[in-house]
Amino acid sequence: MDWAIGLGQPAIVTTNFRPFEAVILHMVTRAKADVPVVWMDNGYNTEATYRFADEVTKLLGLDLHIYLPRRSRAHREAVEGPTPALDDPRHAAFTEEVKLEPFARALRETAPKVWFTALRATDTAVRAQMDAVSVNPDGLIKVAPLLHWSSKDLYAYCEAHGLPNNFDYVDPTKGEENRECGLHLAH
Numbered sequence: 143m144d145w146a147i148g149l150g151q152p153a154i155v156t157t158n159f160r161p162f163e164a165v166i167l168h169m170v171t172r173a174k175a176d177v178p179v180v181w182m183d184n185g186y187n188t189e190a191t192y193r194f195a196d197e198v199t200k201l202l203g204l205d206l207h208i209y210l211p212r213r214s215r216a217h218r219e220a221v222e223g224p225t226p227a228l229d230d231p232r233h234a235a236f237t238e239e240v241k242l243e244p245f246a247r248a249l250r251e252t253a254p255k256v257w258f259t260a261l262r263a264t265d266t267a268v269r270a271q272m273d274a275v276s277v278n279p280d281g282l283i284k285v286a287p288l289l290h291w292s293s294k295d296l297y298a299y300c301e302a303h304g305l306p307n308n309f310d311y312v313d314p315t316k317g318e319e320n321r322e323c324g325l326h327l328a329h
């Protein structure tokens with residue numbers, strides 16, 4: 143963390159406010175208070191996730207940048223119906239619309255050289271093979287300080303720093319745990 147901040151390059155941290163996200167947000171903003179926090183709000187979060195987002199943002203004084211899909215959820219559902227299932231051919235377009243395009247827009251607008259995430263080796267088989275620091279084909283330095291942390295470690299960090307948590311989390315682009323939805327494979 144300190145090494146990456148010490149590079150003195152523009153940085154962002156992304157979050158979806160899933161369980162234990164307060165840890166990375168606390169860690170990054172303790173190292174540098176004004177790092178932009180990027181959240182693509184897909185419009186399908188639980189009420190608890192929205193409340194958690196507001197609570198953590200206030201508690202940590204985050205510089206939160208919210209990126210919304212170009213169409214509202216109401217608009218999309220009126221013309222296309224509810225969230226397509228994983229095996230529905232429309233699922234890829236849905237993921238592109240609610241997550242990948244907003245993230246591409248966020249990258250263009252914030253133009254970071256360093257990208258912090260809370261990716262963990264236990265998330266997926268791909269992440270189990272990752273290094274905590276890597277450089278993507280565009281030269282963006284990806285830093286995952288929590289890569290080898292266990293849930294127990296994250297829980298202890300929350301307790302030690304009085305951080306809230308959120309376990310009522312769903313991601314409409316994922317039908318199951320341990321699935322990659324393209325954001326990290328594309329960047």
Ligand SMILES: Nc1ncnc2c1ncn2[C@@H]1O[C@H](COP(=O)(O)OS(=O)(=O)O)[C@@H](OP(=O)(O)O)[C@H]1O
Nearest residue numbers: 156157158180181182259260261322323324325326
């Ligand atoms: N909606 C949204 N907004 C902002 N940032 C997001 C979002 N979805 C994913 N991410 C970032 O990508 C990290 C991995 O999340 P996912 O597993 O959902 O992504 S992936 O598409 O399967 O690569 C995720 O990692 P964590 O920091 O561990 O939560 C985020 O940094």
